[in-house]
Amino acid sequence: MTTNSAQVQVPGAGDEPNAAESRFGSSTLDPGHPALRTGQWALRRGALSLDRPVVMGILNVTPDSFSDGGRFLDPARAVEQARRMAREGADLVDVGGESTRPGAPAVSADEEAARVVPVVRAIHDVLDLPVSVDTRKAAVAREALAAGADVVNDVSGLGDAEMARVVAPSGAGLVLMHMRGTPQTMQRLTDYGDVVDDVAAELAESLARADAAGIARDRVVLDPGIGFAKTAEQNLELIASLERIQARLGRPLLLGASRKSFIGALLGGVAARARDAGTVGACVAGLARGARLFRVHDVRGARHALDVAWSVLRIPARAP
Ligand code: HH2
Numbered sequence: 001m002t003t004n005s006a007q008v009q010v011p012g013a014g015d016e017p018n019a020a021e022s023r024f025g026s027s028t029l030d031p032g033h034p035a036l037r038t039g040q041w042a043l044r045r046g047a048l049s050l051d052r053p054v055v056m057g058i059l060n061v062t063p064d065s066f067s068d069g070g071r072f073l074d075p076a077r078a079v080e081q082a083r084r085m086a087r088e089g090a091d092l093v094d095v096g097g098e099s100t101r102p103g104a105p106a107v108s109a110d111e112e113a114a115r116v117v118p119v120v121r122a123i124h125d126v127l128d129l130p131v132s133v134d135t136r137k138a139a140v141a142r143e144a145l146a147a148g149a150d151v152v153n154d155v156s157g158l159g160d161a162e163m164a165r166v167v168a169p170s171g172a173g174l175v176l177m178h179m180r181g182t183p184q185t186m187q188r189l190t191d192y193g194d195v196v197d198d199v200a201a202e203l204a205e206s207l208a209r210a211d212a213a214g215i216a217r218d219r220v221v222l223d224p225g226i227g228f229a230k231t232a233e234q235n236l237e238l239i240a241s242l243e244r245i246q247a248r249l250g251r252p253l254l255l256g257a258s259r260k261s262f263i264g265a266l267l268g269g270v271a272a273r274a275r276d277a278g279t280v281g282a283c284v285a286g287l288a289r290g291a292r293l294f295r296v297h298d299v300r301g302a303r304h305a306l307d308v309a310w311s312v313l314r315i316p317a318r319a320p
Contacts, residue, residue, distance in 0.1 A: 041252065041293075042218040043130055043150045043173040048091060050252050053283075053306035054293040056132065057085035057093045058258060061115045066101040067259045067272035067297060078119040079126060086129045089303030094153055094295060095119050095144075096134030100228070104183045109139040116140065117147045124148030132175070138162035145170045155179055155228065157206030164213030174220050175254055176206040179228035186229040195234045196241040199224050200248045207249060221293055223254040232262040239282060243290035254293035257282035258302075280305040288313055 040047040041054075048054060061078050063070050072078040082093045097115035098107040116133055117140075123131045124147060132151035133144035138160045141152045145166065151173040158164050158176060167174050178199045180189040192198040203222050210220055224238045224245060238245075239255065246253050257263065263278035264270050270278070276298040283294045283302050287309055296302040 039252065040218065041173055041221055042216065044171045045130070045150055048130065048173075050292050053287055053310050054091045055089060055299055055303050055306065056254070056293060056295040057082070057088075057090035057299045058096070058295060058297045059085070059093050059119070060096045060099070061119050062097060062099050062107075064101075064104065065096070065099045067275075069099065072119075073115070075118045075122055079122045082119075082123045082127055082129065082131075085299045086127055088300040089307075090129070090299045092130035092132055092151065093123060094132040094134050094151075095123070095149075096153075097140070098135065100136075100155055100183045102183060102187045102227075106182070106184075109137045112137060113140045113143045117143050120144045120149050121147035124150075130173075132173075136160060136163075138166045142166045145172055151175065153177070155225065157203065158209040158213075164209055164215065167210075168213045168215050172219070174210060174215060175223055176203065176210065176220060177223040177228065177254075177256070178203050178206070178225035181229060189229040190231050190234065192234070195230070195237055196244055199238060200245045203245070203249060207251070217251065221252045221254050222249055223256060223295075226255065226257045227260045227262065232265045235260070235262040239286050239291075240289060242286060246290045252292040253290060254295060255283065255286040255291040256295040257286065258296040258298070276301050284309045 039050050041050055059072055059078055059081055060068050061072050063073060072081050085093055095116050097112040112135060120131050120133055123129065130150040131148065132153045133141060133149040134153040135141050136154055136156040136159060141163060149172060152167050153175040154163055155177045157178060180186055207220065226235045226238065230238065242253050258279045259272045259275040263275045263282060264272065267278050279296060279298065280301050283296065284305055287306055294302055294306060
């Protein structure tokens with residue numbers, strides 16, 4: 001299967017405008033424009049086209065995630081939410097069973113797997129939509145892959161030595177995110193020389209671990225880890241400098257800014273659930289600076305904004 005989102009058929013779709021109609025084909029415009037570096041992301045059952053912004057819908061099956069905790073613990077409700085995100089234009093959904101917000105308590109592998117595996121299996125069985133598992137634990141990834149996960153989203157960038165050995169033979173896509181420490185310690189680990197250079201260098205170490213395990217580069221996307229061992233100012237600097245990271249590491253970048261606290265801080269302390277418009281602003285800014293994949297709670301808003309922004313940004317600017 002080629003997981004070209006324009007071809008994804010979603011059972012139950014109907015009350016939304018056909019998402020495929022709003023999706024764009026590859027550009028014929030100036031291939032030198034930095035926003036136009038395209039390609040594919042190789043997943044287990046095919047490849048996801050990166051010739052337009054890719055939207056990853058967030059589905060947290062946790063009691064305590066910072067913005068959607070407790071809403072989708074019931075697997076049937078989780079699948080319903082995945083179906084809704086597919087209708088709204090998600091290219092894949094990311095199922096997480098452990099909150100990684102600053103200070104969140106650790107969850108055992110058994111507990112995390114019990115939350116995510118039934119949901120991954122149900123989405124895989126019912127929806128024609130790639131499914132990602134958001135986990136730092138090799139044991140959880142192993143079970144989720146057996147249940148049909150197409151992607152492993154590892155916020156620790158292969159911090160668990162066993163993770164690369166689990167992912168390598170599966171053929172799954174891999175998100176390597178930058179963080180330092182753990183959710184309990186990370187906000188004390190924000191000392192960088194140059195945050196952009198240091199994050200790029202630490203992501204390069206994760207990429208080298210993937211290389212060493214035999215995970216082909218075209219299976220990997222990278223993520224600077226907004227909010228993970230970063231101050232609000234460092235988050236902004238990273239979003240502004242995505243092109244530098246992308247140029248250095250040569251892999252597509254995923255941006256996970258959705259509803260995060262730096263957005264609240266910029267907007268006078270608005271609550272997490274009221275940060276979707278701010279999230280859209282971060283996504284569009286990230287798109288302009290080179291991000292190609294976007295992990296968001298509000299799929300419809302991001303889809304619309306990114307598609308419109310992309311239709312402008314892919315036209316090269318002319319000298320005044
Ligand atoms: N952020 C969170 C979790 N997983 N994965 C990637 N690749 N990038 C991110 O920025 C990222 C991530 C944290 O956000 P969320 O899932 O909304 O909350 P919580 O950790 O409380 O479940």
